[in-house]
Amino acid sequence: MSVEIIALDADDTLWHSESRFQDTQLRLSEILDRHAPHDEVQAHLHELEDRNIKLFGYGIKGFTLSMVEAAIEISQGQITAGEIHEIVMMGKAMLEMPMELLAGVVETLEILGRNYPLFLITKGDHMDQYNKIEKSGLGDHFKEIEVLLNKDVAAYRELFARHRTDPAKVMMVGNSIPSDILPVLELGGHGTYIPYHVTASFERHQSEPDHPRFRRLKTIQALPELLLKMNGG
Ligand SMILES: [Mg+2]
Incomplete structure (x- = not known):
């Protein structure tokens, strides 16, 4: 695991x-x-x-x-x-608009980046997404940055294959159950859901998956500790 x-x-x-x-x-x-x-x-x-x-x-x-x-x-x-x-x-x-980072993001990426290669996987308009990554100042934390048209099983499968990455070794972290969690679980990976206080209509999902590789955290700051537990230090 x-x-x-x-x-x-x-x-x-x-x-x-x-x-x-x-x-x-x-x-x-x-x-x-x-x-x-x-x-x-x-x-x-x-x-x-x-x-x-x-x-x-x-x-x-x-x-x-x-x-x-x-x-x-x-x-x-x-x-x-x-x-x-x-x-x-x-x-x-x-x-x-200038970017407004969520609390603890920079510190958490610094901690995680010491032990893991980090991928940024987002979707949407390329120009807008790359502008946001640039304005956020976070780009250097990531080994790979991917802007997809859609975040479905086929798109993740293609992405992981292109990077010669076994999805079973990947943990995807995000605020959308349909876009960030379900497709990665289906491919054999781990999904960690961190809800945001509002959810776009097209990202809503009835219920949280009952799955051994699904986890839910309150904030991104809890991520290093979860990984420490899972990977046994
Ligand atoms: Mg999101």
């Missing part, structure tokens, strides 16, 4: 991300409040996001286009050019 490689998710595992989407969605509801109540705006936006992911992928640019589409549909074409401009500016502001 020994772990030799630690792979980490980025958004909401190393730095804050989803809380920013939720703040922007609230602002969208305010812009549209004369056309529809908050819940209706959110539900319509989520439905569009789900449908558009196939075309736009994950990330802020696609999210911004989905907000524009939702605004036009919900207002039945009554939304003004000024309001659409404001929505586009909200998306651009998200892309330009």
Whole structure:
């Protein structure tokens, strides 16, 4: 059961991300409040996001286009050019925000990096994700950085094969059960779930897996101790 490689998710595992989407969605509801109540705006936006992911992928640019589409549909074409401009500016502001790391991330990566090669495995828009990695200043901690279109079994299998890595020796750490945990468990690896206080609609999952290689931690700072226990020092 020994772990030799630690792979980490980025958004909401190393730095804050989803809380920013939720703040922007609230602002969208305010812009549209004369056309529809908050819940209706959110539900319509989520439905569009789900449908558009196939075309736009994950990330802020696609999210911004989905907000524009939702605004036009919900207002039945009554939304003004000024309001659409404001929505586009909200998306651009998200892309330009400085990174805010989660507590203990730098110290934990330093400790883990002494004993394990670290992989960063994230998904979404390449330009946005690489900008965030650059702005975070965390890039040097990682032996490998991978930005995937989607985090499913096939994508992880291809990634591990490309790096000649046995998935059984990998622990994937992240805040999404469907994206970070289930595919890696299926490939024979370990999954450690560290929930973030909010979860994107498309990353929600009914229940936590009941699996011998599944673990849940409250914070990333607990990771070195877990590995010490598992690998017997
Ligand atoms: Mg994440």
